[in-house]
Amino acid sequence: MMSSMEPTRPTDEGIRVLMIEDDEKLARLTAKYLETHGIAVVSASDGETGIGTFARDKFDVVLLDLMLPGIGGMDVCRELRSKSDVPVLMLTARGEEADRVMGLENGADDYIGKPFSSRELLARIRAHVRRARRKIGPAAKALVVGPLRLDVGAMTVTFDGKDVIVTSYEFALLRTLVERAGRVLSREQLLDLARGSAEEAFDRSIDVHIFRLRQKLEVDPHHPKLLKTVRGAGYMIARGEHVGEG
Numbered sequence: 251m252m253s254s255m256e257p258t259r260p261t262d263e264g265i266r267v268l269m270i271e272d273d274e275k276l277a278r279l280t281a282k283y284l285e286t287h288g289i290a291v292v293s294a295s296d297g298e299t300g301i302g303t304f305a306r307d308k309f310d311v312v313l314l315d316l317m318l319p320g321i322g323g324m325d326v327c328r329e330l331r332s333k334s335d336v337p338v339l340m341l342t343a344r345g346e347e348a349d350r351v352m353g354l355e356n357g358a359d360d361y362i363g364k365p366f367s368s369r370e371l372l373a374r375i376r377a378h379v380r381r382a383r384r385k386i387g388p389a390a391k392a393l394v395v396g397p398l399r400l401d402v403g404a405m406t407v408t409f410d411g412k413d414v415i416v417t418s419y420e421f422a423l424l425r426t427l428v429e430r431a432g433r434v435l436s437r438e439q440l441l442d443l444a445r446g447s448a449e450e451a452f453d454r455s456i457d458v459h460i461f462r463l464r465q466k467l468e469v470d471p472h473h474p475k476l477l478k479t480v481r482g483a484g485y486m487i488a489r490g491e492h493v494g495e496g
Contacts, residue, residue, distance in 0.1 A: 265289045265379050269313040270300035270326060271341065276364075280313075283368045289375065297321030301329055309336060310379045313371075316342040316353065324356050331357030335417050337378035341366070354458040359419045382418040393428045395487055398467065398476065400428055414466050419444070423459055427477070427487040436484035460485055 267284060271277040272295045281291035292307070294300035297318045304312065312330060316323040327338055340353040340361040350361045359378060362371060382405075393400040397410045405421050407414040416424065422444040427435065435443070437456045460479075464471035478486050 265311070265375065266307075266309045267291045267311045267313060267375060268300065268304055268307075268309040269293045270295075270297065270318065270323075271313065271315040272296060272318055273315070280368065280371070284372060284375070287372055289372075297323065297326040300326060304330055305333070310382065311375050312336060312338045313375075314338055314340050314358070316340055324352065327353065327356045327358050335382075335415060337382055337418055339371075339374060339378065351455055351458055354455050355462070357417075359417050378418060381422055393425065395428050395431045395489065396476070398428065398487075400425055409467055416463070416466065420459055420463055423456075424463060427485065431487045432489040434480045434483045434486045439484065456485075 265288070267289055269277055269281060269291055271280075271293065274295060277293045277295070281293060284291050292303060292309070294303050298321050300312075300314070300318075301321070314323050314327055314330075318326065321329075323340065323342075327340065330336070330338060337359045338357060340350075340358040341364060342350070342353065342361060343364040353361050360374060362374065391402070393402060399408045400406075400421070401408075402425065405418070407416050407421065407424065423440060426440060426444045440456050460477060461471060464474050464477050467476055468474045476488055478488050480486060
């Protein structure tokens with residue numbers, strides 16, 4: 251069921267968060283902290299209610315608990331991702347790498363383990379929103395590598411003239427690689443270059459994000475021709491017929 255929490259009046263930031271969390275105390279305290287920093291929070295205590303709330307309203311970020319009654323967090327994540335590219339931050343009490351990777355593979359943009367730092371959560375929310383909102387602003391030229399085209403201003407991707415739906419973090423990674431086409435970047439370099447600011451300097455599973463991009467861009471993700479792995483070094487975008495600005 252929905253909690254009694256209602257969103258605060260929008261601030262200059264205007265960030266709205268949907269928190270799907272069955273721990274009512276944690277949801278209440280987290281919402282209170284975020285709201286003191288100008289972020290409006292709506293809470294749902296189960297997956298079904300969360301999906302319905304997301305469909306009826308507009309949010310900038312979803313905080314999604316992995317362990318939910320009824321519809322589990324993984325299933326909720328897949329459902330949200332099938333409808334929107336809004337950043338999804340998975341909240342999990344599990345510390346195993348497999349759980350974190352599974353969350354990313356099911357469409358989550360990021361994860362944070364419980365118990366978590368409220369300051370860190372706030373920083374991650376702001377970072378994801380800032381990245382997602384970069385599409386708003388002055389028009390920018392497109393980056394082109396062979397059949398791959400990135401419109402930096404609109405944060406859109408096309409491949410062979412067809413639209414490719416990517417999350418904000420996937421776009422940031424892809425842009426980082428395209429701008430340095432032909433150059434190998436280590437995981438650490440990708441984390442540093444794609445983050446945008448010090449607030450985003452948190453560990454992520456680069457490998458999972460890269461594979462998700464391959465699933466969207468490659469004919470055979472297991473034998474990529476565009477987004478290549480250089481063993482022991484990192485990843486690179488292979489130069490196509492031309493690289494430049496459109």
